[in-house]
Amino acid sequence: MATLLRGxxxxxxxxxxxxxxxxxxxxxGVAFAEVRRGPLDGHSDWAVRPDADGEVPRVMSFDGGRFAYEYDGRDKKGRAVYRYAPNLSPAHRGIMDGVAEVYAQHAAKQAGESR
Incomplete structure (x- = not known):
């Protein structure tokens, strides 16, 4: 967990x-559930500073803007929950194409083993 500064x-x-x-x-050929996965899911190493109105940033980006996470409220512990936003993440298409390649390799391997 990140060390929090006041506010x-x-x-x-x-x-x-x-x-x-x-x-x-x-x-x-790729399970749609794969779209939901973000590269930083589960991390809690960050903190945000609310603006004067108490609102946190709507979007956080990482890795030079390649990945975006969108604000989705607070959890029971008071943390700001940010969800992976594939439509706002420029790297999403490349990641999904890589996932498709892995799926294809797995299917080819399975087909070879079933002979």
Missing amino acids: EVPVILQPAGYAQYKGAYCPP
């Missing part, structure tokens, strides 16, 4: 919810 709110990063993954890119 900061701890953050937890979570997989995308329906609002975030609706309409997101998913290659043929």
Whole structure:
């Protein structure tokens, strides 16, 4: 957990919810559940500072803007919950194409073993 400065709110990063993954890119043959997964899901090493109105940033980006997480309320521990936002993440298409390649390799391996 991050060391918090006065006024900061701890953050937890979570997989995308329906609002975030609706309409997101998913290659043929890949389980749509893969779209929900973000590269930083489960991390709680960050904190945000609310603005003067008490609002936290709507979107947090990581790795030079390649990955985005969208604010989705607070959890029972008072942490700001940010969900992976594939539609806002420029790296999402490349990641999903890589997942599709792994799926294809696995299918080819399974087909070879079943002979």
